[in-house]
Amino acid sequence: MSTQTSFVTPEAPLRAYASTAGAAISSLSRREAREPPRAIASPEDFRTEPGPVRFVIIALAVSFLTIFVVLPLVVVFASALSKGFGAYFAALAEPEALSAIRLTLLVAAISVGLNLLFGVIAAWAIAKFDFPGKTFLVTLIDLPFSVSPVISGLVFVLLFGAQGYWGTWLQAHNVHILFAVPGIALATIFVTFPFVARSLIPLMQEQGTQEEEAAISLGASGLQTFFRVTLPNIKWGLLYGVLLCNARAMGEFGAVSVVSGHIRGETNTMPLLVEILYNEYQFVASFAIASLLAMLALITLVVKTVLEQRLDEGQTPRNDLRDDLRDDPSDH
């Protein structure tokens, strides 16, 4: 609302303001008297608080973030290195640690790969076509964000567990899903599915279908259109989605913990090993693995910031994008 529009509002509010307006003028003139060099207050003066208030707010914000966010992060590295670099690298070279790292990389590769493929298809379908049940599909994609990780794991136990729907059949045919790599991968895919699709849908919606229609009318095939027209347009958004998907896939704890069975050296991912070592009071080893995951998180944040700048440089207004990329189910 501009100052101008406030003068064309109906009379009642105007009358209500009349008395305060007078006060404003008198307070303004007092101000002029007190500080002549900045007599006519610049717009910025209206929009800030007195110095001490500003100081308190900044101090509160900074100390809260330091205590709740910076310190936990510092503790991870300090504890990992508390016995020196030798102990740190020795802990990382343990066979158990190495197998956990391998499993985490494998599971992340499987789930990021599949979610990339199906995330692009889902986003393509939702952004470029209209069909019945579209809202339902979008809700379905958002769902894993709002479900407790433990429940995400539980649903797979109910399907594949010994008492589950397909448990007996699987046992009879000697297929291992639960307490094995397929179960861990399934739970991870479930939890990380939204990232790629969610990063792409707003971007693709905004770009519309004109370029694709032009390509097709000029004789390009569907696949050609996708790889030559659509993909270059969405590459930064795609990278963004993959980045967040990967970070979550490598770090997922709750869902994986429920389906993994914690078989040492076989079904322990890095976060699970952090838990086991911590509960065994092997703090250096536990925090050494944790420090790798923390570094992953930090690198993810840095790359994310860079990608957000890239996305900004496109025509997309930053705030809309941010809204849609945020890890939340609220958009639909």
Add this chain to the structure above:
Amino acid sequence: MGLTLTWLSVIILIPLAGLFLKTLELSPAQFWEILTSRRTLNALKISFGLSFAAACVNLVMGTIIVWALVRYRFPGRRIFDAIVDIPFALPTAVAGVALTQLFAQKGWLGAPLAELGIKVAFTPIGIFIAMIFIGIPFVVRTVQPVLIDLDPEIEEAAASLGANRWHTVFRVILPSLIPALLTGFALAFARAVGEYGSVIFIAGNLPNVSEIAPLLIVIRLSEFRYADATAIAVIMLLASFVIILAVNRLQRWAQTRIPAH
């Protein structure tokens, strides 16, 4: 298209349907009995109660942080802006062990607090702390874009009409942030209710005292009491659906409010 739907149903729909089907195997009386058992009730109370309290803290502190980040220039502002996302990005198990180490009796913050007679780790206060940690980005990142986009002329108008700064902030600015604040609150609350990894290390996990509902699900599963686990899960799932619905309503409310400015 068909492929997407098939994939989505395999990955998301069938597992969730399985959850509800499993609940249908229980008679209403059994279902009720599980939910009203002392341990379940206490776990739900702890999860929802502490999540609510933590979301309230996040609401207040989140607003202060957003204000500082958006309105003021201070050294390290960009870094602090970036680290708000750390609770999102840090794997929950890492956050859990780090917070426990920090607030344990010999920890950097635990030791001074212990001297004051406050025990954080392995008590409900620990759960509360972990939930605050996990929720803070939700409030900040929901409110931040709205505060950035707020039309400066509203404030100028208020000020030129004689409102003092206090009035302008509390009568003009905060009311226009309310939808975003409530959305951030609801998201932080929902996340805290379902949170597992960052809470279980610091919680102590004493039944009826510091045992959260997601942990009780895991315990019931490890005892092969699938029905109990499922019943608790269904209640939590329904609660998160209600929260999503509320958030969607809030967003729609916010959208209808915008043209009014």
